[in-house]
Amino acid sequence: xxxxxxxxxxxxxxxxxxxxxxxxxxxxxxxxxxxxxxxxxxxxxxxxxxxxxxxxxxxxxxxxxxxxxxxxxxxxxxxxxxxxxxxxxxxxxxxxxxxxxxxxxxxxxxxxxxxxxxxxxxxxxxxxxxxxxxxxxxxxxxxxxxxxxxxxxxxxxxxxxxxxxxxxxxxxxxxxxxxxxxxxx
Amino acid sequence: xxxxxxxxxxxxxxxxxxxxxxxxxxxxxxxxxxxxxxxxxxxxxxxxxxxxxxxxxxxxxxxxxxxxxxxxxxxxxxxxxxxxxxxxxxxxxxxxxxxxxxxxxxxxxxxxxxxxxxxxxxxxxxxxxxxxxxxxxxxxxxxxxxxxxxxxxxxxxxxxxxxxxxxxxxxxxxxxxxxxxxxxxxxxxxxxxxxxxxxxxxxxxxxx
Numbered sequence: 563x564x565x566x567x568x569x570x571x572x573x574x575x576x577x578x579x580x581x582x583x584x585x586x587x588x589x590x591x592x593x594x595x596x597x598x599x600x601x602x603x604x605x606x607x608x609x610x611x612x613x614x615x616x617x618x619x620x621x622x623x624x625x626x627x628x629x630x631x632x633x634x635x636x637x638x639x640x641x642x643x644x645x646x647x648x649x650x651x652x653x654x655x656x657x658x659x660x661x662x663x664x665x666x667x668x669x670x671x672x673x674x675x676x677x678x679x680x681x682x683x684x685x686x687x688x689x690x691x692x693x694x695x696x697x698x699x700x701x702x703x704x705x706x707x708x709x710x711x712x713x714x715x716x717x718x719x720x721x722x723x724x725x726x727x728x729x730x731x732x733x734x735x736x737x738x739x740x741x742x743x744x745x746x747x
Numbered sequence: 748x749x750x751x752x753x754x755x756x757x758x759x760x761x762x763x764x765x766x767x768x769x770x771x772x773x774x775x776x777x778x779x780x781x782x783x784x785x786x787x788x789x790x791x792x793x794x795x796x797x798x799x800x801x802x803x804x805x806x807x808x809x810x811x812x813x814x815x816x817x818x819x820x821x822x823x824x825x826x827x828x829x830x831x832x833x834x835x836x837x838x839x840x841x842x843x844x845x846x847x848x849x850x851x852x853x854x855x856x857x858x859x860x861x862x863x864x865x866x867x868x869x870x871x872x873x874x875x876x877x878x879x880x881x882x883x884x885x886x887x888x889x890x891x892x893x894x895x896x897x898x899x900x901x902x903x904x905x906x907x908x909x910x911x912x913x914x915x916x917x918x919x920x921x922x923x924x925x926x927x928x929x930x931x932x933x934x935x936x937x938x939x940x941x942x943x944x945x946x947x948x949x950x951x952x953x954x955x
Contacts, residue, residue, distance in 0.1 A: 649827075
């Protein structure tokens with residue numbers, strides 16, 4: 563899926579000759595020190611950066627959860643996720659996604675009143691509701707408590723059992739069984 | 748898809764605390780000129796189209812820092828790109844939403860400005876038609892400038908510098924709309940700005 567990729571940012575070569583494959587139901591963990599290019603590789607896979615060379619192929623539709631949660635402070639959580647689910651054509655998947663991340667009780671709360679962990683859970687719920695084959699998660703457990711991390715692990719397990727792919731940039735364990743690891747830097 | 752984007756943009760504009768800013772500015776500017784110029788009704792009526800057009804142009808620029816920059820900063824644009832949604836579509840929706848958000852209230856406030864400046868009914872109607880034809884171009888230019896300056900500090904001031912020279916044709920044909928053919932030239936300038944705007948704004952937003 564990832565073939566001989568190189569990425570240059572601000573004139574500096576972040577990484578080169580990066581290749582990896584993820585099979586349906588598989589997962590790839592990106593590890594490495596800060597600044598090694600984990601987030602850049604994810605953004606590249608999401609189409610948010612252009613590769614210096616190399617190519618990315620296959621993987622189907624992608625859903626991306628980066629550092630920025632993309633929630634408008636004045637809008638309620640439910641309205642925000644409903645908008646994105648509309649764009650994804652997945653409004654019927656939204657209640658399940660909200661339940662999976664234990665957000666059903668927060669739908670009427672304006673996003674400015676949410677904690678950073680709750681916003682992160684909302685971003686993951688948006689990924690679940692997108693119904694995409696490939697999940698791109700940038701440090702998905704950052705700011706999550708143990709219970710929420712467990713919910714995330716369960717959601718990822720379900721996604722893989724249904725034949726989905728996961729590529730995640732991580733520091734430490736996020737609860738993905740038998741995942742391949744790609745070390746950058 | 749397009750209507751989902753447009754509905755969202757309109758909703759966010761309607762909820763924004765800056766909703767009334769452009770139209771308030773427009774009416775205030777029109778109210779101040781009689782005091783500054785003096786009570787000469789004929790002079791006021793003669794310069795009224797110019798006052799109205801300059802106020803409208805500046806009013807269109809007031810919300811320029813909130814048009815696209817928040818979406819770039821909070822990752823909304825990233826989410827749209829990751830979904831493979833064409834940024835041209837996103838920018839076209841934003842132009843229409845901005846036009847509805849600033850030009851429609853401004854047209855509604857035009858009678859008030861007209862009374863304050865002593866405009867005759869005929870002149871008022873002519874200016875209303877000219878504004879209706881010309882403001883889409885101003886909305887388009889504002890969105891392009893917002894896209895170019897999103898992510899820059901003090902982008903609003905820079906956006907003004909970008910828009911003002913490009914808005915001159917609209918201003919000239921708008922103020923001179925009593926000359927034969929001015930409406931057509933105004934409409935043509937608007938069409939060009941509307942046709943180019945979404946592509947220019949999308950090109951500015953696209954990742955490098």
